[in-house]
Amino acid sequence: MTYILLRVHGRVGRTLELTFEDLDAIAPEAQIADVSALGAKRPGGAVRFEAVLAMAGLETDADYLTLHASADDFHASVPLESVRQQGLLIYRQGDGPLPSSAGGPVRFFIPDTAACHTAEVDECANVKFVDAIELTHGRGFDNRPADEADHHALHERQQGEHSAD
Ligand SMILES: Nc1nc2c(c(=O)[nH]1)N[C@H]1C(S)=C(S)[C@@H](COP(=O)(O)O)O[C@H]1N2
Numbered sequence: 001m002t003y004i005l006l007r008v009h010g011r012v013g014r015t016l017e018l019t020f021e022d023l024d025a026i027a028p029e030a031q032i033a034d035v036s037a038l039g040a041k042r043p044g045g046a047v048r049f050e051a052v053l054a055m056a057g058l059e060t061d062a063d064y065l066t067l068h069a070s071a072d073d074f075h076a077s078v079p080l081e082s083v084r085q086q087g088l089l090i091y092r093q094g095d096g097p098l099p100s101s102a103g104g105p106v107r108f109f110i111p112d113t114a115a116c117h118t119a120e121v122d123e124c125a126n127v128k129f130v131d132a133i134e135l136t137h138g139r140g141f142d143n144r145p146a147d148e149a150d151h152h153a154l155h156e157r158q159q160g161e162h163s164a165d
Pocket residue numbers: 041069072074116123124125126127128129130145151154158
């Protein structure tokens with residue numbers, strides 16, 4: 001499996017196009033064996049977002065991180081500093097890729113998030129099906145649900161999708 005899972009672009013030193021093998025090759029110190037030990041609902045292995053950022057390099061004015069999931073057109077933009085150290089990219093289960101049922105191929109995960117739509121960095125920012133990470137100056141595109149009604153509607157839709165597969 002050598003196709004590109006994740007593109008890292010925007011205000012970076014160089015654009016990255018990462019495959020499963022690229023993520024797997026990142027240093028063991030930056031790999032997390034199982035995120036369920038950190039409170040994730042499903043098991044999975046992750047790599048520290050910071051390690052990926054180090055590969056890309058950052059322009060000095062980059063201050064927001066925008067997570068893009070084109071699969072279902074979901075996007076979240078959060079202050080870079082708030083997730084820089086804690087953010088994880090879940091990308092594997094055992095030796096294989098993360099299945100879409102667990103948010104794969106790549107799921108962003110921030111341990112200890114605030115409750116949904118209570119803060120810029122909330123559980124809703126744990127974006128599933130991430131295919132691009134964009135570094136920006138100022139807040140990027142974000143279509144997380146704005147209030148409880150929108151949030152409820154989103155979860156109802158997802159419920160429908162899950163029971164359909
Ligand atoms: N791609 C994508 N990621 C997403 C969402 C979504 O609709 N699409 N929903 C978000 C919201 S609102 C929440 S609360 C969590 C739910 O995660 P779960 O499905 O693992 O419970 O995923 C977040 N990530």
